[in-house]
Amino acid sequence: MTVTSLTPKSKTRTRVEIDYDTTLVLSNRDVYLYNLRVGEEIPENVWDMIRDEQKSSALRKCGSLLQDMDYARQGLIDKLTRAGYPEDIATEAADRMEEAHYIDDRRLSDSYLKYHLNDRSLARIRQDLLRKGVPGTVIEEAIAAYREENEAVITQQEEEQIRQLLAKRHFDLDTADYAEIQKTIAFLLRKGYAMETIRKVMKEQ
Known part of the structure; x- marks a missing residue:
């Protein structure tokens, strides 16, 4: 194993490249203690210590x-x-x-669901968890389990969230023109709400 580059990462840390394909970040102190130099071999015992x-x-x-x-x-x-x-x-x-x-990915999913169902759609929660690195299968299991026990609550929460968003936009179906209606629907769809739920709440406004 040969040190192929040493690049400062911060004032106290250095990025070490080994054999052009392995990189790690060490403190400047460790670089000095292990006597790492570009072009020089790393002894096996030193590599084990690193x-x-x-x-x-x-x-x-x-x-x-x-x-x-x-x-x-x-x-x-x-x-x-x-x-x-x-x-x-x-x-x-x-x-x-x-x-x-x-x-625990399932524990994280369950906790995130319960905490955010008051202010986010299930679709948005699903995307949030995917971005956090939770596997899709784990997310779907958590959602299915929660939905089984709380289907009515989920529907009520999503409808209330849509009402609040419409109120913030001062949306009124009776006075809105076609373009405004389509723009508002697109906005809510991007938030992750289902078209059926959006139309239901809009008609109630």
Whole structure:
């Protein structure tokens, strides 16, 4: 293994490229202690020490991140790789967090659903969870379970959300022209509400 580049990432950290295809971020102190230099080989025992330190550092980073908010497993992996950890180390750290029940995609989905159903459509919640890295199958299972017990509540909440959005736009079906109606419907569809629900609420206005 040969160091192929050393690039400053911040005042205290350096991005290390190895064999042109592996990158990791180390503190300037570690770069100095391990005597990493461009064009020079990394002894196997030194590489093992670097890997062990990266694994410990990734776990500490997970602890810090999870103090502030919940993460999906894939979301946590993505966060770690963006911070400079190799993907295999990031994945191993996320697996450790999952095994210890610090992260749980289904638990995150259930919690997000209950918290945001008052202000977001199911379609919007689905997209939010996908962006967080929750697998689609897990999201659908959570939505199906919640819908089974709360179908009427979900419908009422979405209808009320649409009413509030229409009120904010000062929409009045009796005075709105065709263009305004179509523009408002498009706006609500982008929010994730079903056409059937939109038309029902509009007619009640």
